Amino acid sequence: MAALADEKKPQQGEARPVIIDVGDGAAIPSKKDAGLFTAWRVAFFGAIAIIVYLAVFRPDPYLDIIKFVPDGILVTFEVTVLSILLALVIGLFTGLGRISKNPLINGIASLYVEVIRGIPLLVQLFYLYFALGRIVHMPPLLSAVLAMGICYGAYMGEIFRAGIQSIPKGQTEAARSLGMSHSQSMYHVILPQAFRTVLPPVGNEFVALLKDSSLVSILAVADLLRRGREFAAESFTYFETYTVVALVYLIITLFLSKLISIMEERISAE
Amino acid sequence: MQNDPRRKMVEMKGVVKFFGALKALDDVSLDVYDGEKVVIIGPSGSGKSTLLRSVNQLEEINAGTIIVDGCEISDPKTNINKVREEVGMVFQQFNVFPHKTVLENITLAQKVVRKRSKSDAERIAKDLLTKVGILEKAGEYPTRLSGGQQQRVAIARALAMQPKLMLFDEPTSALDPEMIGEVLDVMVKLAKEGMTMIVVTHEMGFAREVSDRIIFMDEGKILEEGSPEHFFKNPAHERTKQFMRQIL
Numbered sequence: 302m303a304a305l306a307d308e309k310k311p312q313q314g315e316a317r318p319v320i321i322d323v324g325d326g327a328a329i330p331s332k333k334d335a336g337l338f339t340a341w342r343v344a345f346f347g348a349i350a351i352i353v354y355l356a357v358f359r360p361d362p363y364l365d366i367i368k369f370v371p372d373g374i375l376v377t378f379e380v381t382v383l384s385i386l387l388a389l390v391i392g393l394f395t396g397l398g399r400i401s402k403n404p405l406i407n408g409i410a411s412l413y414v415e416v417i418r419g420i421p422l423l424v425q426l427f428y429l430y431f432a433l434g435r436i437v438h439m440p441p442l443l444s445a446v447l448a449m450g451i452c453y454g455a456y457m458g459e460i461f462r463a464g465i466q467s468i469p470k471g472q473t474e475a476a477r478s479l480g481m482s483h484s485q486s487m488y489h490v491i492l493p494q495a496f497r498t499v500l501p502p503v504g505n506e507f508v509a510l511l512k513d514s515s516l517v518s519i520l521a522v523a524d525l526l527r528r529g530r531e532f533a534a535e536s537f538t539y540f541e542t543y544t545v546v547a548l549v550y551l552i553i554t555l556f557l558s559k560l561i562s563i564m565e566e567r568i569s570a571e
Numbered sequence: 572m573q574n575d576p577r578r579k580m581v582e583m584k585g586v587v588k589f590f591g592a593l594k595a596l597d598d599v600s601l602d603v604y605d606g607e608k609v610v611i612i613g614p615s616g617s618g619k620s621t622l623l624r625s626v627n628q629l630e631e632i633n634a635g636t637i638i639v640d641g642c643e644i645s646d647p648k649t650n651i652n653k654v655r656e657e658v659g660m661v662f663q664q665f666n667v668f669p670h671k672t673v674l675e676n677i678t679l680a681q682k683v684v685r686k687r688s689k690s691d692a693e694r695i696a697k698d699l700l701t702k703v704g705i706l707e708k709a710g711e712y713p714t715r716l717s718g719g720q721q722q723r724v725a726i727a728r729a730l731a732m733q734p735k736l737m738l739f740d741e742p743t744s745a746l747d748p749e750m751i752g753e754v755l756d757v758m759v760k761l762a763k764e765g766m767t768m769i770v771v772t773h774e775m776g777f778a779r780e781v782s783d784r785i786i787f788m789d790e791g792k793i794l795e796e797g798s799p800e801h802f803f804k805n806p807a808h809e810r811t812k813q814f815m816r817q818i819l
């Protein structure tokens with residue numbers, strides 16, 4: 302998951318700390334970085350080439366696998382999109398809560414972020430589905446979306462907080478000095494600007510969430526990985542099936558990462 | 572504009588403001604009358620911007636009282652948003668809204684705060700853009716404008732609220748020299764129309780032309796005040812003399 306939250310601004314007079322910025326998504330190629338660009342091309346087109354090659358020259362079992370798994374992709378996207386929408390809503394309120402001057406609201410938002418970020422997502426999924434499932438029974442897809450949305454909401458909250466705080470203080474001052482209330486200036490002036498700045502990191506979260514959505518396969522949600530497991534268990538073609546599953550994930554995430562980098566370029570060009 | 576020169580627009584008494592251990596305002600008292608143009612000068616760090624910003628509570632004061640247009644703004648029962656509707660503010664860094672067009676910059680608060688219809692707000696905005704001389708930029712985004720043009724948008728934006736008082740916080744300090752004139756021209760025009768103005772600036776030509784009174788601040792205190800003639804001819808304090816020599 303992208304760690305946008307914990308960047309520390311160097312204070313005046315303090316030695317500037319070295320910040321090692323390691324994203325955890327696919328390395329997003331930038332035009333300046335020819336090496337990475339090539340790596341992206343090799344990985345993306347290589348993966349497609351391998352899949353096509355296997356389907357054409359080793360139709361048994363690869364063609365059967367390729368026919369079996371696609372409805373898993375739809376479920377993976379369904380889980381990802383629903384979770385990210387939930388995470389965006391939770392994240393917006395968490396971000397606003399984290400910058401609130403009200404100690405209660407601020408405390409709740411901060412506690413949420415600390416607790417959720419301190420528990421592995423897999424444990425959260427187990428907790429929601431199996432532990433809480435004994436009290437309130439929920440269908441697997443709902444638990445999956447809830448768990449992923451709540452988990453990513455905490456990370457999204459930190460992105461929104463950073464996005465809001467990146468807007469110069471003068472913007473708030475100008476809005477407030479025109480007589481706008483705190484919430485009016487937030488809604489009309491700060492958030493519309495913050496949304497643009499958080500778009501790329503939100504896109505990265507989307508890709509990270511898509512990868513993490515493979516975890517929901519443990520909850521009997523028929524996503525890409527789960528479909529692969531089912532096929533492999535029936536046909537005993539573990540190597541072949543998981544090769545295809547890995548390649549499909551790789552193609553999807555590389556494609557999305559590329560889209561985000563294009564979006565990022567467009568935004569910074571404006 | 573009808574002014575009542577006996578009415579106090581701003582009344583500050585014993586105002587104290589700390590930034591941490593630094594005393595930015597040290598027992599400052601100042602009255603500004605309806606229609607009056609007051610220019611505040613002083614070295615950087617003397618508290619002149621803090622004084623100005625405390626008038627519309629962008630800085631909350633630690634002691635003293637500030638009464639703006641009859642409302643005591645340090646009173647927690649006062650709705651500060653209502654007071655700010657009547658007090659326009661122009662910033663050194665313009666602070667125009669980059670995600671809105673020039674026209675939208677000027678109509679936003681009219682619609683949201685003054686609850687004017689879109690057509691009324693746009694009519695007022697276009698009148699003001701004509702007044703500040705950039706009507707042709709109405710549809711542009713501010714990033715495509717020069718600094719001087721952005722500052723004129725910011726002035727029009729503040730004027731659209733039809734304020735009773737305008738505060739200017741070093742409005743030309745961030746501008747390239749060739750753009751200072753176009754902004755000062757707008758301010759002079761405004762002053763001649765009778766607007767009550769408090770202006771923090773180093774533009775002594777402007778101070779001499781329009782101000783009724785000049786305030787000299789140093790180390791959080793008002794050290795000297797008087798007419799422009801007084802300041803240009805024979806300032807009383809040694810510190811004032813030294814400052815006037817430096818900026819003239």
